[in-house]
Amino acid sequence: VYLTGLTPEKVKGMEYSALMKMQEKTFKEMPVDMVDFLKLGDEGMRRAEKIIKRMEGIADKDIFAGTVYSINEVSLKAPLTWPGKILPLAGNYAEHIKEGGREVEGKEKMAPKIFMKPNTAIIGPNDNILLPKPGNKIDWEAELAVVMGKKCKYVKKEEAYDYVAGYTIMNDVSERELIVEADREPSEWNGFFDWLNGKWMDTFAPMGPCLVTKDEVEDPHNLSIKLSVNGEMKQNSNTGNMIFNIPELIEFASRLMTLEPGDIISTGTPSGVGSSSGTFLKDGDTVEVEIEKIGLLKNTVKAEK
Numbered sequence: 112v113y114l115t116g117l118t119p120e121k122v123k124g125m126e127y128s129a130l131m132k133m134q135e136k137t138f139k140e141m142p143v144d145m146v147d148f149l150k151l152g153d154e155g156m157r158r159a160e161k162i163i164k165r166m167e168g169i170a171d172k173d174i175f176a177g178t179v180y181s182i183n184e185v186s187l188k189a190p191l192t193w194p195g196k197i198l199p200l201a202g203n204y205a206e207h208i209k210e211g212g213r214e215v216e217g218k219e220k221m222a223p224k225i226f227m228k229p230n231t232a233i234i235g236p237n238d239n240i241l242l243p244k245p246g247n248k249i250d251w252e253a254e255l256a257v258v259m260g261k262k263c264k265y266v267k268k269e270e271a272y273d274y275v276a277g278y279t280i281m282n283d284v285s286e287r288e289l290i291v292e293a294d295r296e297p298s299e300w301n302g303f304f305d306w307l308n309g310k311w312m313d314t315f316a317p318m319g320p321c322l323v324t325k326d327e328v329e330d331p332h333n334l335s336i337k338l339s340v341n342g343e344m345k346q347n348s349n350t351g352n353m354i355f356n357i358p359e360l361i362e363f364a365s366r367l368m369t370l371e372p373g374d375i376i377s378t379g380t381p382s383g384v385g386s387s388s389g390t391f392l393k394d395g396d397t398v399e400v401e402i403e404k405i406g407l408l409k410n411t412v413k414a415e416k
Contacts, residue, residue, distance in 0.1 A: 117157075121179055124266075125201075127218065127239065127290060127294050128229055133150055134294065136186070136305055140158065140210070141155075141159075141162070142155075142156050144193070145190055145191050145192070145194075145322065145373065146190075146191060146193065146194060146195065146255060146372060146373035149258070149259075149260050149276050149372035149373050149388065150372045150373075152260065152261060152372075156324075156373060159302070161409060164348060170243070170409065171316075175414055177399060178189045186237065186319055187235055187236045187237075187319060187321070188235040188319075189233050189234060189235035189236075189317075189318040189319050190258070190279050190318060190319055190320075190321055190322035190400075191233070191258065191318065191322070191373055191375065192233065192235070193230055193233075194230065194233070194258075194373045194374065195218040195259075195371045195372070195373040195374040196227060196231070196368070196370075196371075196373075196374045196375070197227060197228040197229070197232070197233075197374075197375045197377070198225050198226070198227060198375065198376045198377065199225070199226060199227075199228060199254065199281070199283050199310070199376075199377040199379070200223060200224060200225060200254075200355070200376070200377060200379035201224040201225075201299070201379065202224050202354075202379065203223065203224075203353050203355055203360075203378060203379025203380075204348070204349070204352050204353060204354065204379055204380060204381045205352070205354060205381065206352070206382035207379070207380055207381055207382045207383060207384065209382070210275070210382045210383075210384070210387040211313075211386070211387070213381045218354055218355070220282065221354065221355075222363065223235065223355045223360055223363045223364070225360075225363070225364060225367070226307060226310065228283075228310055228311060228315065228316050231313050232284075232310075232311065232312065232313060232314065232315040232316035233316045233317075233318055234314045234316070234317050234318070234410065235317070235318065235319050235320075236317075236319040236320045236408055236409060236410070237409060237410065237411070238314070238317065238410060239274075239314065239410065239411050239412070239413040240282075240284055240314050240317060240392070240398065240410050240411070240413070241313060241314045241413055241414070241415040242264065242314070242392065242394060242412060242414045242415055243286070243312045243313070243392070243415050245286075245289065245290070245291075246286050246289070246312070246415075247286065247287070247289065247290065247387075248286065248287040248288040248386065249284065249285070249286055249287075249290040249389045249391050249392040250284070250285045250286075250287050250384050250385040250386050250391055250392070251282055251284060251285075251338055251340065251345065251346075251384060251385060251398055251400075252283035252284070252285060252380035252384055253278070253280070253282060253329065253336055253337065253338035253346050253378050253380055253381070253394065253402075254280070254281045254282070254283050254336075254377045254379060254401040255278060255281075255334065255336060255350050255377075255402055255405075256279045256280060256281040256318065256375050256377040256378070257275055257278060257331075257357055257360070257361070257375070257376045257377075258273055258275070258276045258277050258278065258279060258322055258373070258374075258375055258379065259274055259275060259276060259361075259370050259371065259372060259373065259374040259376070260274060260276025260372055261276075262276070262369065262370065262371050262372065263361075263370050264365055264368075264369045264370070265365055265370070266362055266365040266370075267359055268358035268361065269360050271357065271358035271359075271361035271362060272358065274352075274361065274370065275321070275325050275357070275361075276324065276325065276372070277322050277323050277324040277325050277327070277328075278322070278323050278325065278328055278331060278402075279318055279319060279321065279322050279323065279375075279405060280318065280319060280320070280340075280400050280402050280405055280406070280408040281316055281317065281318050281375070281377045282316070282317040282400050282410070283315075283316065283371065283377060283380060284312075284314070284315040284316065284317065284392075285309055285310055285315070285384075286309030286312060287306075287307040287385075287386045287391070288305075288306075288309075289306075289308055290305070291305065291308070311372075313319040317398075317400075317408060317410045318375075318406055318408070319376055319406075319408050320375075320405075320406045320407065321405070321406055323404060323405050323406075327404065328397055328404050328405075331350060331357055332350050332351045332353065332356055332357070333349065333350065333351050334347060334349065334350040334351075334402055334403040334404060334405075335347075335348075335401075335402070335403040336348050336349065336350055336381060336400075336402050336403075337400070337401045337402075338383065338398065338399065338400045338401075339398075339399045340385075340390075340392070340396055340397070340398055340399075341396055341397055342397075345381065345383045345384075345385070346380070346381055346382070346383035346384070348381030348382065348383070349381075350378070350402075350409065352381060353378055353379060354379075354415075357376075357378065360376055360378060360398070361376065363402045364376060370374055392412045393412065394412060394413060394414040395411070395412065395413075396411070396412040397409065397410070397411050398410050398411075398412065
């Protein structure tokens with residue numbers, strides 16, 4: 112009803128079958144999946160704006176009671192429950208590199224360090240971060256995530272924002288001491304893959320609470336970014352401290368692969384991770400990530416059964 116603009120009077124006079132056909136047509140015009148919505152591009156935003164205007168006109172009418180809810184009456188999922196590629200950054204804040212005991216090279220001698228996470232790592236606001244059975248030291252990483260809105264390849268940094276849909280929050284949860292085989296011969300190669308595999312576990316990419324469109328964020332490189340565990344501040348920085356900024360990350364990533372609507376580039380974490388102090392997540396902990404202009408992402412930690 113709110114998509115088509117029908118008045119309550121017209122709805123009362125329609126046959127049920129006619130309403131169902133109209134509903135089917137409407138859902139084809141307005142996808143319920145965020146990735147499909149992003150693929151509509153500017154047309155999707157125009158349709159969404161029409162819906163908002165119609166909802167404002169009917170939300171207080173008795174006939175629609177039970178179909179309009181306040182934000183406090185619903186449970187939010189991740190903004191993208193089944194996105195395309197998830198591309199986090201390693202070592203994109205100088206202070207985080209230093210707290211890990213490594214030297215910070217000049218930017219001109221570096222390249223962005225992109226890796227991938229699987230879709231099964233995604234959870235939404237208030238979902239549980241699971242401490243996996245093979246886990247030993249589970250850490251947190253507050254990150255600003257960029258959501259792509261258009262398909263692109265070989266993008267120049269000057270044009271990068273043309274392909275961005277908006278921003279959300281991601282917590283790049285990480286296993287710092289994954290041991291696949293206890294008696295395995297130690298090597299630098301095995302150590303790298305243990306680090307990488309420790310990023311892939313289920314629930315290790317909490318995301319939300321929303322996708323904020325880029326027009327709502329004037330400067331994504333001047334946002335407060337914070338993370339607390341059980342109310343104690345652990346990370347407190349600003350996205351302006353990134354080594355490689357968002358246009359540079361998009362330019363680099365699009366040289367390696369085609370970027371598509373719904374792909375996520377998570378821009379790295381500032382200092383204050385648990386491994387720097389030897390403090391890690393435990394059953395019952397509450398983790399909160401807050402980024403200015405986006406909101407608060409809250410998750411509870413539970414041991415995997």
